[in-house]
Amino acid sequence: MQILKDNVRNSIIKYAEEEFLEKGFTDASLRTIAARVGISVSTIYSYYKNKDELMTAVCRPFIDSMMQITKERHSESTTLEDMMDIEKQQETAKLFISFVTKYRDIIRLILYKSEGSTVNNFRDNYTDATTAHILWFFGKMKMKYPHINTDISTFFIHANCAWMLSIIGEMASHDLSDSELDKFASDFVHFSTSGWASLFGVDVK
Template sequence: MKTLKEDVRSRIVMAARSEFVKCGYRKTSMRTISAKSGVVLGNIYNYFKTKDDIFCAVLRPLLSVIGECMAEHSKGEHEEKRLDFSRQRQKEFLSSMLRIIFLYKEELRLLLFESQGTSLENFRENFIDEQVAISRTYMEQVETSVSPLFFRISASTWLTIIGEIVSRPDLQQEEVRQALTEYIRYNTAGWQELIKK
């Protein structure tokens, strides 16, 4: 059972999410969040110091899932010092991607396209930097040399693909599944080729 404090925070976050999705971060005012949540404006500041804090609270579940997926994705491969190119691993990765995209489609759109002026505005660059670091460490372990720029391009491509999907409301889940399946196969073949050289 939620405490009163948790209930009020939840109402603020839900109202803010709705407004951020509809109007974007910059065009959503604290007054609107107050009106939509039914929480007096002055009282909102007892729960969140700034609109940015509310934006981060809206995106926290997504960011948590992304962090967990990144940790899980890199953990096993680094421990075993080999990439798993099996169809089963590809299916698991696809399933994970689809789950994130369809559970957090609006949050992803906010994060990728509406976070300017927030503490999350550098998410894209930070994500790419983290992926480059993970990839470099792995390639050093298997004694394969790949250009750091290639790692950046690879990580950036994934963000572009996700951005393309979440910015198009007309896409059906099956169409997304097919496109991601094809890209994962295409990408896997490329990594296999790089590891062999």
């Protein structure tokens, strides 16, 4: 019975994603989603209390993974050497590109087709949460490396976090070749690593 419920839930998510992408949150129809799944609208309501909750469920894997990646990349175990190592940062960038490719449709849904839903607040919520986490991270880094400069504008950090979402949106919106993505990753890592090194007052490896 649980397997059947999971299959129904997965089908609802699958066809809801298609409907939201096609029509946007506001114009998406639960009746259409139910028809595509082969169930009644009331069955959808037995899984999700409303369309907004369904939209959140569709986007939840990306939202949770995005926050997890941010915390893992900026944790107490992160070293200054890792942050300034171009090769390591390029490997991280390639993994991140794979992540964006995996969630490409969900990213476009959240950033461009979620108006009217709770998910539409993701951009602001993520930017605020990430800004707070980076400030915490810089405090930890200053304790480990007293010689580095962490007196960096909070608004600069905030704007940088918002900028990252814009980059993700652009990556999800363009059909880039593997070579274009590799070149982007290389250029971005050199640009960002050198910039943070300059702000910290340290050298790039």
